[in-house]
Amino acid sequence: xxxxxxxxxxxxxxxxxxxxxxxxxxxxxxxxxxxxxxxxxxxxxxxxxxxxxxxxxxxxxxxxxxxxxxxxxxxxxxxxxxxxxxxxxxxxxxxxxxxxxxxxxxxxxxxxxxxxxxxxxxxxxxxxxxxxxxxxxxxxxxxxxxxxxxxxxxxxxxxxxxxxxxxxxxxxxxxxxxxxxxxxxxxxxxxxxxxxxxxxxxxxxxxxxxxxxxxxxxxxxxxxxxxxxxxxxxxxxxxxxxxxxxxxxxxxxxxxxxxxxxxxxxxxxxxxxxxxxxxxxxxxxxxxxxxxxxxxxxxxxxxxxxxxxxxxxxxxxxxxxxxxxxxxxxxxxxxxxxxxxxxxxxxxxxxxxxxxxxxxxxxxxxxxxxxxxxxxxxxxxxxxxxxxxxxxxxxxxxxxxxxxxxxxxxxxxxxxxxxxxxxxxxxxxxxxxxxxxxxxxxx
Amino acid sequence: xxxxxxxxxxxxxxxxxxxxxxxxxxxxxxxxxxxxxxxxxxxxxxxxxxxxxxxxxxxxxxxxxxxxxxxxxxxxxxxxxxxxxxxxxxxxxxxxxxxxxxxxxxxxxxxxxxxxxxxxxxxxxxxxxxxxxxxxxxxxxxxxxxxxxxxxxxxxxxxxxxxxxxxxxxxxxxxxxxxxxxxxxxxxxxxxxxxxxxxxxxxxxxxxxxxxxxxxxxxxxxxxxxxxxxxxxxxxxxxxxxxxxxxxxxxxxxxxxxxxxxxxxxxxxxxxxxxxxxxxxxxxxxxxxxxxxxxxxxxxxxxxxxxxxxxxxxxxxxxxxxxxxxxxxxxxxxxxxxxxxxxxxxxxxxxxxxxxxxxxxxxxxxxxxxxxxxxxxxxxxxxxxxxxxxxxxxxxxxxxxxxxxxxxxxxxxxxxxxxxxxxxxxxxxxxxxxxxxxxxxxxxxxxxxxxxxxxxxxxxxxx
Numbered sequence: 001x002x003x004x005x006x007x008x009x010x011x012x013x014x015x016x017x018x019x020x021x022x023x024x025x026x027x028x029x030x031x032x033x034x035x036x037x038x039x040x041x042x043x044x045x046x047x048x049x050x051x052x053x054x055x056x057x058x059x060x061x062x063x064x065x066x067x068x069x070x071x072x073x074x075x076x077x078x079x080x081x082x083x084x085x086x087x088x089x090x091x092x093x094x095x096x097x098x099x100x101x102x103x104x105x106x107x108x109x110x111x112x113x114x115x116x117x118x119x120x121x122x123x124x125x126x127x128x129x130x131x132x133x134x135x136x137x138x139x140x141x142x143x144x145x146x147x148x149x150x151x152x153x154x155x156x157x158x159x160x161x162x163x164x165x166x167x168x169x170x171x172x173x174x175x176x177x178x179x180x181x182x183x184x185x186x187x188x189x190x191x192x193x194x195x196x197x198x199x200x201x202x203x204x205x206x207x208x209x210x211x212x213x214x215x216x217x218x219x220x221x222x223x224x225x226x227x228x229x230x231x232x233x234x235x236x237x238x239x240x241x242x243x244x245x246x247x248x249x250x251x252x253x254x255x256x257x258x259x260x261x262x263x264x265x266x267x268x269x270x271x272x273x274x275x276x277x278x279x280x281x282x283x284x285x286x287x288x289x290x291x292x293x294x295x296x297x298x299x300x301x302x303x304x305x306x307x308x309x310x311x312x313x314x315x316x317x318x319x320x321x322x323x324x325x326x327x328x329x330x331x332x333x334x335x336x337x338x339x340x341x342x343x344x345x346x347x348x349x350x351x352x353x354x355x356x357x358x359x360x361x362x363x364x365x366x367x368x369x370x371x372x373x374x375x376x377x378x379x380x381x382x383x384x385x386x387x388x389x390x391x392x393x394x395x396x397x398x399x400x401x402x403x404x405x406x407x408x409x410x411x412x413x414x415x416x417x418x419x420x421x422x423x424x425x426x427x428x429x430x431x432x433x434x435x436x437x438x439x440x441x442x443x
Numbered sequence: 444x445x446x447x448x449x450x451x452x453x454x455x456x457x458x459x460x461x462x463x464x465x466x467x468x469x470x471x472x473x474x475x476x477x478x479x480x481x482x483x484x485x486x487x488x489x490x491x492x493x494x495x496x497x498x499x500x501x502x503x504x505x506x507x508x509x510x511x512x513x514x515x516x517x518x519x520x521x522x523x524x525x526x527x528x529x530x531x532x533x534x535x536x537x538x539x540x541x542x543x544x545x546x547x548x549x550x551x552x553x554x555x556x557x558x559x560x561x562x563x564x565x566x567x568x569x570x571x572x573x574x575x576x577x578x579x580x581x582x583x584x585x586x587x588x589x590x591x592x593x594x595x596x597x598x599x600x601x602x603x604x605x606x607x608x609x610x611x612x613x614x615x616x617x618x619x620x621x622x623x624x625x626x627x628x629x630x631x632x633x634x635x636x637x638x639x640x641x642x643x644x645x646x647x648x649x650x651x652x653x654x655x656x657x658x659x660x661x662x663x664x665x666x667x668x669x670x671x672x673x674x675x676x677x678x679x680x681x682x683x684x685x686x687x688x689x690x691x692x693x694x695x696x697x698x699x700x701x702x703x704x705x706x707x708x709x710x711x712x713x714x715x716x717x718x719x720x721x722x723x724x725x726x727x728x729x730x731x732x733x734x735x736x737x738x739x740x741x742x743x744x745x746x747x748x749x750x751x752x753x754x755x756x757x758x759x760x761x762x763x764x765x766x767x768x769x770x771x772x773x774x775x776x777x778x779x780x781x782x783x784x785x786x787x788x789x790x791x792x793x794x795x796x797x798x799x800x801x802x803x804x805x806x807x808x809x810x811x812x813x814x815x816x817x818x819x820x821x822x823x824x825x826x827x828x829x830x831x832x833x834x835x836x837x838x839x840x841x842x843x844x845x846x847x848x849x850x851x852x853x854x855x856x857x858x859x860x861x862x863x864x865x866x867x868x869x870x871x872x873x874x875x876x877x878x879x880x881x882x883x884x885x886x887x888x889x890x891x892x893x894x895x896x897x898x899x900x901x902x903x904x905x906x
Contacts, residue, residue: 033798040800044702047695051719054767061737246619266622272891274828276855277629280880284632291512306625339608367726370830374862396728403732403835418729
């Protein structure tokens, strides 16, 4: 790197030959220096390209893995809602209907589809083609419309996870049978059904409306989405007033003394404390000392509030700083009290900046996982939560849980959940950018 | 009777208080035409009443919710028949109590529901209900009382605005102190549990021991290996992963910052910079997924092609992806400090005949060095504290190795594994997580303080 210094030996060493002029030394070195310049510039461009490449690979990888989850394989089965097996009493009592043997119903329907199969083992393989969720689906149908009992309907039922993976090409047909999740006999059955048009990939609404499940084909993100919604709502309710109040006090009212210095240093440091430490705080203080119920959006929101506060306070102070002092002076000049000045004149002008900061803080909170693991939001919860004190999980934690599941079907679910999460984050950031563009005033 | 309902009723009461307070102020002044005899605008009398209705009631609600659970549990505990409680260890007692609570809430029990547990559960349910009624009565009573108190004081000469403003100011001061309370809470909670840990395990063993296998026996009669808590493998694992991350992030981040601020045309900069910053906004769990399912298998595949033994959860995969995550962090901080170098220094260098890269290397980088170092320190602290990527992509076994192809574990991974699922709170295993947390907090805090100090000093230099 260290090229000889440019001017030092110019003209001084002239004892043996004719004195060399500085310009000659410079010219002699120019080629090398320009090559160096090009190299440096090339390295910089490579660095930027690498960064951009990583962004592209990340997004492409997720989309390639996840887009298939939005379609799901269904099997078209004629189901005979036999009145005798479903409702022996004939009273259409919801209790009886709810407890009927729907799994048996599905099995009977599948047998009817392939009357030639009688072998026990083959029958078991036949039943496995349909998801266990299909029975629940039928139950829901019967409970909603008891009139279907006694009729035969053609129904698209959820296929099992292995069938789904095969249809999406994630199971290689060319592998030897012993290495394959689907055996040759099942494959033959499937091929017959495909030829009959009984297998189809349809839009997967279940992914958005179901809670999580141990079966990949039935797992959805509704529970996690609602959990995230409740948690973020509370986080916003807590952190926005506190953040704005703190920023207002620190920026406009606080005297410059040791105490406010301490607060400032604290806020800056908290912004850089690892998020998992906030989880430890939540576990030790909120759950063990104050008895806030574990796993709930409430305790999650408390932890996330403490985490996002520094972001909101720093952004809000910047927004307050950008309001010119003349506004304050004018308000004070016509007799407004200091608080009236702030609330009636300064705060409305600073509000877009504060909201931008708050949205960015909320986006951080939406993507946060580690502290929530500490406070028990990692539990396996099938039900969609319906309140702030129900046990819940949130979208990023759901992603973490699914990513840990060994079933192949969860890979696409995880990627699809990531796509939903990233979608929300992009949306929030867009809103923040638009807010800034539309309402930010340059004085 | 849900607490959300209570809050909504309280909100309605507060709105009512505002309305009545305002009306009353106008009335005491002698009608809408004579409000100029009031000290403040009528709305301030309303705010005053509303604040009196809201603040004491909310404080009471928070305090009550904070202590209700422990008080009720203590009461249930004291009511348990002595023969059931006698001879139980602390852990068995808390298991019993959690059984009581689970039965009361209709959840699964760890054992059988004995008559004693059922009686205690009924007692618990009754006490909880009683506490709930008391809470409603007290909160609504305090709200109404506060409102009445404020309304009684409503006279034309009351300085309502000044009083409201001083209350609001007080609330704002409390809000801004929350930052300090948070730090204090972190330090105290982590420190307290760590001290308990160091009573069981010596600090010397923790900081210098090289064996980490935290599986201790949960109960005295259980057969399990004696756990050992030497955290050195965790520290080296964390350092290895962070070092790989910095090897990726610093060159790429720094060079792209230099390129974007010194070379790139304006239009390239205007879109390339935000796109790079997208990397900073992606949740870490997404990086973890990417590392575990895409990068780790790829590295393993390449390693096998070259004939190298690569662990399926190699430090290299986690470090690489963590490095990608930190790129925008390094580049935006470096960008800031590079832009802060005065233009005059660049001009001076060009005037002497230096090329652009010579200017960057010999003038700008040395001038910006303190800021860049500060930024890198912040990035290091980020890497050390990063959790999800390593939880998902690094291993669980504590290997003392410097081989990036091996599987290592980190401090954050161990905190997560020690604390998830395990509800027992006084075992050395869970306490160890807090000791690790304390170490993590202290290290990152030190790095942050140094980094922020350097960055601030640097900014002052050129301002």
